[in-house]
Amino acid sequence: MKNKIIQLTQRDTKISRRKLLGGAATAAVAIVQTAEGKNVQAALTQAQLSDDDPTKKLGTFPGEIGTRSSFEKLVKDPSETSSRSPLQDFYGIITPSDLHFERHHGGVPVIDPTKHELLIHGMVSKPMIFKLADLKRFPSVSRIAFLECSGNFRSGKETLRPQEICGLTSQSEWTGVKLSTIFREVGIKPNATWFLAEGGDAAVMTRSIPVKKGLDDVIIAYAQNGEAIRPEQGYPIRLFVPGWEGNTNVKWLRRIELSDQPFMTREETSKYTEFVNGKVRQFSFDIDARSIITFPSYPQQVEKGWIEIRGIAWSGRGKVHKVEVSVDAGKSWQIANLQEPILDKAHTAFRYLWKWDGNATEIMSRVTDETGYTQPTLKQLVEARGESNGYHFNPITAWQIKPDGSVLFKPESFR
Amino acid sequence: MGILSKSLLIFPIVWGLLFSNSGYLSTHSSHFSPSDTSQVPSSFGFGRLATQAEIDRIDIDVRPDGKGLPQGKGVAAKGKLIFATKCVACHGAGGIGGPNGSLVHSQVEPTKKRAEKTIGNYWPYATTVFDYIRRAMPFNAPGSLTNDEVYHLTAYLLSANQIIDSSFVVTPATLPTIKMPAQPLFVPDDRKGGPVIK
Numbered sequence A: 001m002k003n004k005i006i007q008l009t010q011r012d013t014k015i016s017r018r019k020l021l022g023g024a025a026t027a028a029v030a031i032v033q034t035a036e037g038k039n040v041q042a043a044l045t046q047a048q049l050s051d052d053d054p055t056k057k058l059g060t061f062p063g064e065i066g067t068r069s070s071f072e073k074l075v076k077d078p079s080e081t082s083s084r085s086p087l088q089d090f091y092g093i094i095t096p097s098d099l100h101f102e103r104h105h106g107g108v109p110v111i112d113p114t115k116h117e118l119l120i121h122g123m124v125s126k127p128m129i130f131k132l133a134d135l136k137r138f139p140s141v142s143r144i145a146f147l148e149c150s151g152n153f154r155s156g157k158e159t160l161r162p163q164e165i166c167g168l169t170s171q172s173e174w175t176g177v178k179l180s181t182i183f184r185e186v187g188i189k190p191n192a193t194w195f196l197a198e199g200g201d202a203a204v205m206t207r208s209i210p211v212k213k214g215l216d217d218v219i220i221a222y223a224q225n226g227e228a229i230r231p232e233q234g235y236p237i238r239l240f241v242p243g244w245e246g247n248t249n250v251k252w253l254r255r256i257e258l259s260d261q262p263f264m265t266r267e268e269t270s271k272y273t274e275f276v277n278g279k280v281r282q283f284s285f286d287i288d289a290r291s292i293i294t295f296p297s298y299p300q301q302v303e304k305g306w307i308e309i310r311g312i313a314w315s316g317r318g319k320v321h322k323v324e325v326s327v328d329a330g331k332s333w334q335i336a337n338l339q340e341p342i343l344d345k346a347h348t349a350f351r352y353l354w355k356w357d358g359n360a361t362e363i364m365s366r367v368t369d370e371t372g373y374t375q376p377t378l379k380q381l382v383e384a385r386g387e388s389n390g391y392h393f394n395p396i397t398a399w400q401i402k403p404d405g406s407v408l409f410k411p412e413s414f415r
Numbered sequence B: 001m002g003i004l005s006k007s008l009l010i011f012p013i014v015w016g017l018l019f020s021n022s023g024y025l026s027t028h029s030s031h032f033s034p035s036d037t038s039q040v041p042s043s044f045g046f047g048r049l050a051t052q053a054e055i056d057r058i059d060i061d062v063r064p065d066g067k068g069l070p071q072g073k074g075v076a077a078k079g080k081l082i083f084a085t086k087c088v089a090c091h092g093a094g095g096i097g098g099p100n101g102s103l104v105h106s107q108v109e110p111t112k113k114r115a116e117k118t119i120g121n122y123w124p125y126a127t128t129v130f131d132y133i134r135r136a137m138p139f140n141a142p143g144s145l146t147n148d149e150v151y152h153l154t155a156y157l158l159s160a161n162q163i164i165d166s167s168f169v170v171t172p173a174t175l176p177t178i179k180m181p182a183q184p185l186f187v188p189d190d191r192k193g194g195p196v197i198k
Helices: A132-137 A162-166 A179-186 A211-216 A378-385 B011-018 B052-058 B076-086 B126-136 B147-160
Strands: A004-011 A026-033 A039-045 A082-084 A117-122 A128-131 A141-148 A169-178 A194-199 A206-210 A219-224 A238-240 A253-259 A274-276 A279-282 A290-295 A305-314 A320-326 A348-356 A361-369 A398-401 A407-409 B186-188
Touching (some): A128 A179, A132 A169, A132 A219, A141 A238, A169 A179, A179 A211, A194 A211, A206 A211, A305 A320
Parallel strands (some): A279 B186
Antiparallel strands (some): A026 A039, A117 A128, A141 A169, A169 A219, A194 A206, A194 A253, A219 A238, A274 A279, A290 A305, A398 A407
């Protein structure tokens, strides 16, 4: 604990620029209270004098790059294979680029954008190579949409934040060239039904994607939230596949091969497939609709009275149609307010104003998308699939509100 | 026990039909505003033609029908030796129980409801084993194996999973004929949105 200034007794009226910029000379004499509670007279530097009062201290001059406030401690939650976005710390619907979740299979490569090339070949009229500069010359498109890993589910204990439960989803504005534009340039053959997307990382990761989706809305993205894509997100180029499981959004894209059949790569056979009623579901691309309350959530603390419940909802199949909130453990549901913009395949913010009476309860949200799909309970999911784990787990998430105002995740038995 | 099948691999072709492109030319621009696609030339002329040598340099994928397999061959005995030096630290002795996942199917642990997913009980195509090892393994030295080393390791892992005999010679011609036990389990995603939970 530092000394507290009680009263200024003498002030240097000729404060030089040197002192302002951190000189250690005496700027004032003051009565200060020590950590032990004693009042003593002490000489203060300008820095000490201005410590707690921003109006008494010259601020930082304009700089080349902005920084996050030192009071804000937003961090991802890294493991060996992924790093999760702090959903509980976000406002609105855009994920700060440096807090976008990460998932990669061979680390983040260092790629010189002037050397990087994208090869497109296979069932095309003209196999071609594009440099980053070439791709940027084509007509561009921007789109705000979510990106979620299909393995985005954790449970098992009460002390989980939204970040741990489902922090493998993030949202950005992605800018690039439509894949259909590039397909047109190379002249894909009419019988080309699939294409392979390959990354230039140590995993040389590959996925097969139907040409139909490629022609619909896939982007070769080179920018994210107004600047070049971050290295963790595929610098200099990645595939952006709206609404589809994150793994298909191949990063560090170096090659696309057109084919009349899928390539059956490791990521689409031994991974990113799931047992459903004794069979293995494959090419399960779409992200099912999901929502989560991010406030209040663990480890936040609430007080009796008015609480604005806040969260995000999204669907890989279109727009969010409605979000319902229950404040009585799922017995009854009320419509939440949706914040514009409500975009196709995008995180959408919702709010519900609630007056908490101080009694223990559970709060939860469920989304319905424009196809009429409503986010299921964990029980419904397990019953429908005959399985209790796997990819594409999007159950309703409940938070327990305790009488002391503490908030805990409600883990449900699912194994 | 070696299971050899000379029949055509029809599954990939079925996949191709499931995701056919019928009608795409009239609908592909639906997610973008009309102004994005008006007055678009048939070719912008950006980029350059790729030479065959440039394609061959990085075209490393292997399809289930064997397309893309390089020349070479492998046998389990030699693969076993390579595995013991370059793979065992992550994947365990004999491909069982390593910190980064078993590759070889073994008995289900009594505490677990379902067996660990391995090449023997889960991978639907033998060609994927070759493709994946060549592109990404060993984890700390990706792309360092010769094609023959990859063939040897492929033979070893398929043999250890009792899918081929230890004497089976894996070549570009024989690898696509190997039938994997789990392949009939694989079905296409049938989720389509709407009120039904799948």
